[in-house]
Amino acid sequence: MRKLVTLWRRCRDYGDRGMSxxxxxxxxxxxxxxxGLLFKIVTSPEVRRMLLAIIHRALSLVG
Incomplete structure (x- = not known):
């Protein structure tokens, strides 16, 4: 009986390896x-314009 339980545990553990x-x-x-999607969004002209506007506004407040 112990051999059967040991064999069953080995089979069960081996099957989990492929799933993970x-x-x-x-x-x-x-x-x-x-x-890839995030890169495409961030490099789009609209987002680039918004980021540059935020940076420009922040720099104009400082100096």
Missing amino acids: TAEYAVGTVAAAAFA
């Missing part, structure tokens, strides 16, 4: 897609 690897792969792809 697949989850990491999906998470990595999702993070890369989100980074």
